[in-house]
Amino acid sequence: MAVYTHVPAEEMEALLARYDAGTLVSAKGIAEGVENSNYLVDTSSHRFILTLYEKRVDVADLPFFLSLLDHLADKGLPVPRALRDRQGVQLQTVSGRPACLIEFLNGVSVTHPTPAQAHATGVALGRMHAALADFGGQRANALGPDGWVALAARCGDDLDAIAPSLKARVSEELAYLADNWPGELPHSVVHADLFPDNVLMLGDEVSGVIDFYFAAREVRAWDVAVTHTAWCFENDGTGFDHNRAAALIAGYDAAFGLSSAERAAFPALARGASLRFLLTRAWDWLNTPADALVTRKDPLAFLRRLDFYRDAVPGALGL
Numbered sequence: 345m346a347v348y349t350h351v352p353a354e355e356m357e358a359l360l361a362r363y364d365a366g367t368l369v370s371a372k373g374i375a376e377g378v379e380n381s382n383y384l385v386d387t388s389s390h391r392f393i394l395t396l397y398e399k400r401v402d403v404a405d406l407p408f409f410l411s412l413l414d415h416l417a418d419k420g421l422p423v424p425r426a427l428r429d430r431q432g433v434q435l436q437t438v439s440g441r442p443a444c445l446i447e448f449l450n451g452v453s454v455t456h457p458t459p460a461q462a463h464a465t466g467v468a469l470g471r472m473h474a475a476l477a478d479f480g481g482q483r484a485n486a487l488g489p490d491g492w493v494a495l496a497a498r499c500g501d502d503l504d505a506i507a508p509s510l511k512a513r514v515s516e517e518l519a520y521l522a523d524n525w526p527g528e529l530p531h532s533v534v535h536a537d538l539f540p541d542n543v544l545m546l547g548d549e550v551s552g553v554i555d556f557y558f559a560a561r562e563v564r565a566w567d568v569a570v571t572h573t574a575w576c577f578e579n580d581g582t583g584f585d586h587n588r589a590a591a592l593i594a595g596y597d598a599a600f601g602l603s604s605a606e607r608a609a610f611p612a613l614a615r616g617a618s619l620r621f622l623l624t625r626a627w628d629w630l631n632t633p634a635d636a637l638v639t640r641k642d643p644l645a646f647l648r649r650l651d652f653y654r655d656a657v658p659g660a661l662g663l
């Protein structure tokens with residue numbers, strides 16, 4: 345459930361009055377998502393998403409995110425823009441939180457992707473990377489290699505309360521990545537969180553890519569690795585699906601291209617991707633009160649992925 349901030353109807357109406365967007369018909373809190381509060385807003389003429397930024401999103405980063413959405417939408421990608429009010433303002437304040445009224449895109453998130461859907465996602469990611477080649481926005485990746493070291497230190501000994509010896513396993517992985525991280529590969533602004541719940545699909549077509557709030561400048565192929573970790577396993581990190589992986593990589597390769605250096609580095613990139621989600625989930629696991637409305641995500645689902653990438657021969661990854 346993700347509605348942290350309640351927005352009274354009167355405040356919703358006052359917000360809509362700033363736009364040429366019709367009058368309020370209904371507003372419903374959206375259960376999915378964990379980071380921000382989201383409402384589905386229907387007016388007499390449109391449907392919107394109202395997002396109130398909470399928790400991890402730093403207000404200082406919002407201009408970067410909003411210009412990124414505009415850049416990708418301008419290039420024809422299925423990315424929702426934050427609407428401008430009659431004064432040209434995108435970023436509003438609603439119930440005391442920074443907020444945006446965002447275009448609604450049709451589509452559903454799949455839970456068991458088919459190879460065709462994984463292929464379409466690879467194509468969408470490749471097109472996004474192509475479109476980002478001339479995007480000048482700058483945001484450092486707080487959840488890149490340095491961030492993992494810091495987050496592991498903040499979790500500290502408590503990691504072992506999640507699973508025996510998890511702290512040692514994380515340290516071993518950080519040491520491996522310190523020696524093997526392919527930081528010399530091409531960088532770009534990347535989505536960095538392209539999980540199935542952030543891709544809207546109609547049949548086998550991608551109708552929307554959402555939730556850019558972890559986007560940052562990083563090794564570009566790391567984004568492919570993040571997507572690989574997110575799309576090619578069962579939720580619990582078991583059951584790697586080679587066909588899905590091969591389809592995802594083929595789609596990306598057709599739309600943008602994965603170089604031989606990026607392929608060679610893929611196991612290390614995928615280990616870094618798995619560690620990123622293991623650590624953020626571990627932190628949330630340790631710091632979310634048991635009675636919170638948000639369902640904590642299982643960190644061990646990414647420990648299983650990490651073990652898989654450590655042990656897999658590169659040819660098994662669908663590259």
Ligand SMILES: Nc1ncnc2c1ncn2[C@@H]1O[C@H](COP(=O)(O)OP(=O)(O)OP(=O)(O)O)[C@@H](O)[C@H]1O
Nearest residue numbers: 374376377378379380382393424447448449554555
């Ligand atoms: N532009 C959009 N068009 C249609 N539906 C959307 C749009 N933006 C968000 N949604 C819906 O709202 C849900 C939550 O959005 P989102 O994933 O951005 O939330 P979040 O709390 O920021 O996310 P997360 O926990 O994934 O980091 C999505 O699963 C989707 O169903």
Ligand SMILES: N[C@@H](CCO)C(=O)O
Nearest residue numbers: 537539621624625641
């Ligand atoms: N996609 C992430 C949540 C956002 O960081 C996860 O599943 O852990």
